[in-house]
Amino acid sequence: xxxSENDQESKEKMKSLFLREESDPFTRSDQSNSNYRSxxxxxxxxxxxxxxxxxxxxxxxxxxxSRSKPNGGSNRDSSSSSYLEPxxxxxxxxxxxxxxSEINGSDDGGGSSRHSQSSDSLSRSPSxxxxxxxxxxxxxxxxxxxxxxxxxxxGNTYVTYxxxxxxxxxxYNGSEFSVRRRFRDVVTLADRLAESYRGFCIPPRxxxxxxxxxxxxxxxxxxxxxxxxxxxxxxxxxxxxxxxSDELKxxxxxxxxxxxxxxTDVASRMLDGAVKLPRQxxxxxxxxxxxxxxxARGGGRDFLRLFKELRQSVSNDWGGVKPAVVxxxxxxxxxxxxxxxxxxxxxxxxxxxxxxxxxxxxMGETMGELGLAFIKLTKFxxxxxxxxxxxxxxxxxxxxxxxxxxxxxxxxxxxxxxVKHLDTLHDYLGLMMAVQGAxxxxxxALLTVQTLLSEISSLEGRAEKLEAASAKVFGGDKSRxxxxxxLKETIKVTKDSKNVAIREYEQIKENNWCEVERLDRExxxxxxxxxxxxxVSQVGYAEKIANVWTKVAEETSQYNRESS
Amino acid sequence: MESTEQTRSxxGSMQSPRSPSxxxxxxxxxxxxxxxxxxxxAYISYRVITKTNLPExxxxxxxxxxxxxxxxxxxxxxxxxxxGIFIPPLPEKSAVEKxxxxxxxxxxxxxxxxxxxxxxxxxxxxxxxxxxxxFLQADEETMDRFxxxxxxxxxxxxxxxxxxxxxxxxxSDAVLGKEKPVEETTAAYEKLKHYIYELENHLAEAxxxxxxxxxxxxxxxxxxxxxxxxxxxxxxxxxxxTGKAFSxxxxxxxxxxxxxxxxxxxxxxxxxxxxxxxxxxxxxxxATIAERGTAFKQHCELAETTKLKEINLDKLxxxxxxxVGEAEIEYRExxxxxxxxxxxxxxxxxxxxxxxxxxxxxKTEEMGVAFHQFAKGQARLANSIADAWRSLLPKLxxxxxxxx
Numbered sequence: 007x008x009x010s011e012n013d014q015e016s017k018e019k020m021k022s023l024f025l026r027e028e029s030d031p032f033t034r035s036d037q038s039n040s041n042y043r044s045x046x047x048x049x050x051x052x053x054x055x056x057x058x059x060x061x062x063x064x065x066x067x068x069x070x071x072s073r074s075k076p077n078g079g080s081n082r083d084s085s086s087s088s089y090l091e092p093x094x095x096x097x098x099x100x101x102x103x104x105x106x107s108e109i110n111g112s113d114d115g116g117g118s119s120r121h122s123q124s125s126d127s128l129s130r131s132p133s134x135x136x137x138x139x140x141x142x143x144x145x146x147x148x149x150x151x152x153x154x155x156x157x158x159x160x161g162n163t164y165v166t167y168x169x170x171x172x173x174x175x176x177x178y179n180g181s182e183f184s185v186r187r188r189f190r191d192v193v194t195l196a197d198r199l200a201e202s203y204r205g206f207c208i209p210p211r212x213x214x215x216x217x218x219x220x221x222x223x224x225x226x227x228x229x230x231x232x233x234x235x236x237x238x239x240x241x242x243x244x245x246x247x248x249x250x251s252d253e254l255k256x257x258x259x260x261x262x263x264x265x266x267x268x269x270t271d272v273a274s275r276m277l278d279g280a281v282k283l284p285r286q287x288x289x290x291x292x293x294x295x296x297x298x299x300x301x302a303r304g305g306g307r308d309f310l311r312l313f314k315e316l317r318q319s320v321s322n323d324w325g326g327v328k329p330a331v332v333x334x335x336x337x338x339x340x341x342x343x344x345x346x347x348x349x350x351x352x353x354x355x356x357x358x359x360x361x362x363x364x365x366x367x368x369m370g371e372t373m374g375e376l377g378l379a380f381i382k383l384t385k386f387x388x389x390x391x392x393x394x395x396x397x398x399x400x401x402x403x404x405x406x407x408x409x410x411x412x413x414x415x416x417x418x419x420x421x422x423x424x425v426k427h428l429d430t431l432h433d434y435l436g437l438m439m440a441v442q443g444a445x446x447x448x449x450x451a452l453l454t455v456q457t458l459l460s461e462i463s464s465l466e467g468r469a470e471k472l473e474a475a476s477a478k479v480f481g482g483d484k485s486r487x488x489x490x491x492x493l494k495e496t497i498k499v500t501k502d503s504k505n506v507a508i509r510e511y512e513q514i515k516e517n518n519w520c521e522v523e524r525l526d527r528e529x530x531x532x533x534x535x536x537x538x539x540x541x542v543s544q545v546g547y548a549e550k551i552a553n554v555w556t557k558v559a560e561e562t563s564q565y566n567r568e569s570s
Numbered sequence: 571m572e573s574t575e576q577t578r579s580x581x582g583s584m585q586s587p588r589s590p591s592x593x594x595x596x597x598x599x600x601x602x603x604x605x606x607x608x609x610x611x612a613y614i615s616y617r618v619i620t621k622t623n624l625p626e627x628x629x630x631x632x633x634x635x636x637x638x639x640x641x642x643x644x645x646x647x648x649x650x651x652x653x654g655i656f657i658p659p660l661p662e663k664s665a666v667e668k669x670x671x672x673x674x675x676x677x678x679x680x681x682x683x684x685x686x687x688x689x690x691x692x693x694x695x696x697x698x699x700x701x702x703x704x705f706l707q708a709d710e711e712t713m714d715r716f717x718x719x720x721x722x723x724x725x726x727x728x729x730x731x732x733x734x735x736x737x738x739x740x741x742s743d744a745v746l747g748k749e750k751p752v753e754e755t756t757a758a759y760e761k762l763k764h765y766i767y768e769l770e771n772h773l774a775e776a777x778x779x780x781x782x783x784x785x786x787x788x789x790x791x792x793x794x795x796x797x798x799x800x801x802x803x804x805x806x807x808x809x810x811x812t813g814k815a816f817s818x819x820x821x822x823x824x825x826x827x828x829x830x831x832x833x834x835x836x837x838x839x840x841x842x843x844x845x846x847x848x849x850x851x852x853x854x855x856x857a858t859i860a861e862r863g864t865a866f867k868q869h870c871e872l873a874e875t876t877k878l879k880e881i882n883l884d885k886l887x888x889x890x891x892x893x894v895g896e897a898e899i900e901y902r903e904x905x906x907x908x909x910x911x912x913x914x915x916x917x918x919x920x921x922x923x924x925x926x927x928x929x930x931x932x933k934t935e936e937m938g939v940a941f942h943q944f945a946k947g948q949a950r951l952a953n954s955i956a957d958a959w960r961s962l963l964p965k966l967x968x969x970x971x972x973x974x
Contacts, residue, residue, distance in 0.1 A: 347807050348807045348808070351800070351804040351806075352804060354804070355800040355803075358796045358800040361793040362794065362796075362797045364793070365790040365792075365793040365794075366790065368786050368789060368790075369786040372783050372785075373786075376776065376779040376782075376783055379778075379779050380776055382775070383772045383773070386769070390761070390765045390768075392761075393927060393931075395933075396930055398938075399930075399933065399934040402938050403937070403941075406944070406945070409945070530811075530812040533808070534812055534969055534970050537816070537966055538967075540819075541819070541959045541962050544956075545956050548952045548953070548955040548956035548959065551948070552953045555945045555946075559942060562938055562945060565938035565942040
């Protein structure tokens with residue numbers, strides 16, 4: 007059961023290699039992955055214990071402070087017959103609660119500060135092997151007051167957040183800058199991005215949470231919002247196209263008031279909702295479930311066209327539960343369905359992950375309580391001891407209690423790691439919504455095209471009728487001829503619009519395809535990383551816990567009564 | 571179970587029956603639980619196998635069938651006859667679980683009953699009890715009759731006398747204006763009583779958390795199972811290589827879920843149950859303390875009454891009353907009773923002193939075993955968890971390589 011020490015050197019190396027995300031605000035989200043992967047490949051190469059690897063980014067500040075236990079406890083006789091003993095993950099995973107800590111050791115290292123690494127879980131893909139990076143932090147929420155025309159004494163207060171960016175992208179002027187923005191600005195940013203990047207999988211912005219803002223404690227709500235904003239902005243920053251967009255640049259850099267057009271186009275917003283109404287009424291399950299008050303989609307669509315599109319979609323819908331848009335692309339429909347299935351499974355897995363986390367949490371808590379109960383017993387027996395047998399028992403209890411408390415802490419630490427890793431599932435729920443948005447862009451662009459086509463055909467029909475009628479009148483019908491000319495002009499304009507709309511539709515189709523490809527790739531890589539992270543921390547902590555209990559088993563070995 | 575002070579008495583069940591027959595032994599096992607009867611009247615019967623070379627017993631081996639209430643009978647008899655001795659506790663009556671009679675419940679009860687009988691068989695004094703012999707040997711009908719007598723409405727004469735005396739002493743208390751009950755006040759005994767009462771509280775808390783820990787194992791096992799299934803479904807949606815990775819992850823999860831359920835059972839039987847037994851033991855000691863209190867009170871009261879009678883007798887003798895004869899007889903009777911009561915009380919005190927030593931040593935041993943098994947079980951579980959997850963890593967690594 008005791009581990010041998012022949013892997014000592016490689017263990018020490020691997021310790022400094024291991025990705026230490028929890029307390030490292032300086033880790034770039036992109037580069038962290040390459041560190042991780044090199045760490046992992048070293049681990050799997052450790053059949054040759056003489057490998058010396060210097061990590062690209064080791065920061066001595068974060069080297070482990072406590073000496074690892076010499077016995078890894080991982081040296082199983084089991085499956086590793088063909089190669090040398092696998093490395094001990096217990097040593098790789100740094101814990102402030104390893105061996106020598108007292109029962110009443112400080113607790114601050116255990117809880118990880120999630121807010122700084124919550125979105126690091128999206129670190130991933132090969133594209134980030136380049137040295138481009140952009141790192142966004144949201145902090146110091148502050149209350150401010152609206153200074154202009156408030157009739158109400160005290161005025162309207164709102165909260166601003168400090169948004170700090172560090173980047174080396176050439177599109178930005180500078181490498182580090184900071185602005186103050188309020189939530190309304192974020193909504194504006196999201197709206198403008200949605201207009202400019204139709205067909206793209208744009209990460210959804212944080213909710214307005216009207217209800218929550220009333221119900222929750224102000225501080226709690228503000229903190230929740232700060233976390234959500236940071237996550238959102240980081241996702242935008244990791245999108246290869248959007249990170250270079252004007253909208254984001256301006257949002258992150260422009261001092262003072264945000265120079266983006268605000269979404270005051272209430273009418274078009276209303277109508278967007280109305281466009282979706284028929285679908286909702288007829289229960290089209292595959293239509294996007296985005297909130298009704300959505301930013302106006304598509305640039306420059308006029309009022310009139312919107313009405314027509316509404317009519318068109320109703321006429322498309324009429325006659326039962328039919329898809330609002332006549333989509334013929336089979337591949338697209340298949341993809342859409344696959345995405346839907348995937349989303350359902352992600353939801354399910356995310357829920358089960360939550361249960362798992364809760365169960366781990368409970369285990370840790372109860373183990374701790376058990377330990378404490380035995381500590382009390384130990385104290386009691388020692389105080390009241392009359393016989394030596396009592397002192398012996400008190401000592402045995404103390405060993406058990408100490409280990410139980412240690413194990414309890416390990417469970418809790420493991421859990422915060424688990425949360426961090428499995429959160430990827432939760433993140434992807436948001437991204438699935440982005441995919442839906444991209445598909446919806448495509449559908450609405452197609453609707454525009456179809457509306458225009460049907461309009462053209464109806465205009466041409468009218469023109470034909472007028473021509474036929476006018477031909478019957480001898481010498482020409484001045485008023486009809488005039489009307490025909492006007493109609494022909496309108497038809498020409500409409501045809502131009504149609505061409506534009508078709509081009510846009512094709513472009514959006516292309517965007518869709520690229521984005522979905524990219525997302526699939528990234529998602530697969532992210533999920534693999536998630537699994538690796540999850541599994542590594544499980545192994546590491548299971549080893550630590552095993553060590554703790556093995557110690558007690560040894561301390562109580564005189565009570566071994568097993569007849570073998 | 572081995573205890574060291576057994577040299578002067580019969581060795582216990584650990585002794586092999588094949589050892590030289592000159593060494594006296596008494597070995598009992600409770601086995602083979604069988605559910606009998608239907609519905610509300612269902613009960614479990616156990617096979618009780620006795621192996622011995624003691625002359626008082628009817629032969630080298632005897633098998634009888636007993637049920638839970640027979641064990642209760644035995645314990646009640648021993649508690650009556652051997653005051654001052656910590657009679658081992660029985661598992662709870664548990665009217666509710668009885669109806670469900672899960673395999674787990676049955677096995678735990680059987681194990682507890684086995685321990686119960688063995689502890690009695692190992693006890694230097696109690697193992698000589700005639701009631702024990704009856705229990706181990708009498709045929710089922712006789713046993714039924716005995717048991718019925720005890721639980722029937724018709725109490726034995728001795729009980730009636732005891733009830734009478736209790737009433738009597740209460741009345742005399744009221745008459746003499748005694749409000750507070752008479753109690754021993756030696757420092758050592760006070761300390762012991764305090765210790766026992768406090769100990770029960772601490773142990774009950776530890777046992778509560780131990781029970782919860784069992785539940786947590788089960789819950790974690792269940793959630794791993796559900797997680798494994800969900801992850802497998804997710805893998806089915808995803809293309810390769812992620813799909814296979816998820817499938818492997820799910821399979822491991824499901825495997826570990828089984829291990830957790832097994833460990834839950836182990837913790838229940840080898841850790842929580844001994845703690846519960848410890849609590850029961852302490853409760854049984856409390857009952858003995860109560861007995862001692864009653865005996866002490868009797869001893870005090872009878873001593874006092876004797877003194878009064880003596881004074882009265884002396885008075886009568888001085889006045890040469892003709893009531894002297896009567897008074898003398900009364901005095902002698904009371905004095906004899908008082909001596910009996912005093913002896914009874916003193917025997918309880920002596921027994922308790924020995925029992926305490928025995929109890930502490932026994933508990934240290936039993937708890938040590940329980941802790942050891944618990945620690946081993948937890949270490950084993952953690953190691954198999956580590957092994958299972960570790961085996962996934964090369965596969966995940968391979969999948970990543972394909973990806974990139």
